[in-house]
Amino acid sequence: MSQSESSPVYKRVILKLSGEALREVGSQDNISPEIVERIASEIRAAKDAGDVEIGVVVGGGNFWRGASASARGMDRPTADYVGMMATVMNALALQGALEAEGVECVVQSAIEMRNVAEPFVRRKASRHLAAGTVVIFAAGTGNPFFSTDTTAALRASEMGADVVMKATMVDGVYDSDPKKNPDAVRYDTIDYQTCIREELKVMDSTAFSLCMDNHIPIVVFDLGKNGNITKALGGENIGTVVE
Numbered sequence: 001m002s003q004s005e006s007s008p009v010y011k012r013v014i015l016k017l018s019g020e021a022l023r024e025v026g027s028q029d030n031i032s033p034e035i036v037e038r039i040a041s042e043i044r045a046a047k048d049a050g051d052v053e054i055g056v057v058v059g060g061g062n063f064w065r066g067a068s069a070s071a072r073g074m075d076r077p078t079a080d081y082v083g084m085m086a087t088v089m090n091a092l093a094l095q096g097a098l099e100a101e102g103v104e105c106v107v108q109s110a111i112e113m114r115n116v117a118e119p120f121v122r123r124k125a126s127r128h129l130a131a132g133t134v135v136i137f138a139a140g141t142g143n144p145f146f147s148t149d150t151t152a153a154l155r156a157s158e159m160g161a162d163v164v165m166k167a168t169m170v171d172g173v174y175d176s177d178p179k180k181n182p183d184a185v186r187y188d189t190i191d192y193q194t195c196i197r198e199e200l201k202v203m204d205s206t207a208f209s210l211c212m213d214n215h216i217p218i219v220v221f222d223l224g225k226n227g228n229i230t231k232a233l234g235g236e237n238i239g240t241v242v243e
């Protein structure tokens with residue numbers, strides 16, 4: 001992929017932010033204001049640098065994961081609704097940080113909570129994006145048994161986005177989980193079918209399938225490295241491309 005100054009590589013992007021990455025390693029706080037500020041300033045820099053429309057889906061893994069709570073005995077749908085609420089907390093924190101950076105921003109929630117967020121309305125969200133406003137999609141899909149990765153794939157499909165950028169705790173897609181296998185090998189590019197067939201758990205298979213069906217490439221990159229969000233949104237090749 002090459003970047004030209006006159007035509008941005010991506011017109012409309014869905015940026016999936018890891019919830020887990022919002023927590024500082026070793027801290028008791030689920031959200032690090034410093035990390036959120038850094039992310040917000042990188043998003044601002046990307047907007048300043050180019051004409052890119054940015055929708056954000058934020059995960060909830062810094063607070064809660066429904067599947068883990070369910071494995072410990074909690075009813076799965078209830079556990080999943082708790083997880084979706086967690087994403088709303090992260091969305092509000094990010095909204096505050098973006099506004100402090102002077103970035104126009106709204107939160108749209110898939111579960112109605114009008115005191116803190118607009119309800120998710122597809123056409124309104126699309127208009128916000130077209131006007132240059134960052135839209136943070138909170139509360140996942142609004143349905144249990146899904147993930148925020150699937151939410152990113154879904155919102156990207158609905159919004160006609162060019163790409164899903166998954167900013168996470170690893171720097172790409174490997175042939176096995178690099179956190180468990182130090183000998184894991186990273187791919188520069190990989191196809192959706194291989195990710196699904198080999199059960200590469202960097203994203204769930206529903207998310208891979210939805211992107212595949214709608215021809216939306218996915219870029220997986222390391223959120224922990226300063227400047228990566230700005231680079232990725234600017235079209236720099238800094239992770240694994242799934243297409």
Ligand SMILES: Nc1ncnc2c1ncn2[C@@H]1O[C@H](COP(=O)(O)OP(=O)(O)OP(=O)(O)O)[C@@H](O)[C@H]1O
Nearest residue numbers: 018019020059061169173174176177179200201202
């Ligand atoms: N084949 C693989 N390649 C890369 N990462 C993998 C692979 N298999 C498993 N993983 C794991 O997937 C994780 C990223 O996916 P996951 O959805 O769990 O995180 P996240 O996006 O940070 O989530 P959350 O938003 O829930 O906090 C990585 O931290 C990595 O350990």
Ligand SMILES: O=c1ccn([C@@H]2O[C@H](COP(=O)(O)O)[C@@H](O)[C@H]2O)c(=O)[nH]1
Nearest residue numbers: 059060066080083084140141146147148
């Ligand atoms: O559409 C959705 C999205 C999320 N959930 C629940 O929220 C948590 C946190 O999301 P992550 O993708 O793990 O960051 C998730 O574990 C689910 O429990 C959901 O139910 N539906």
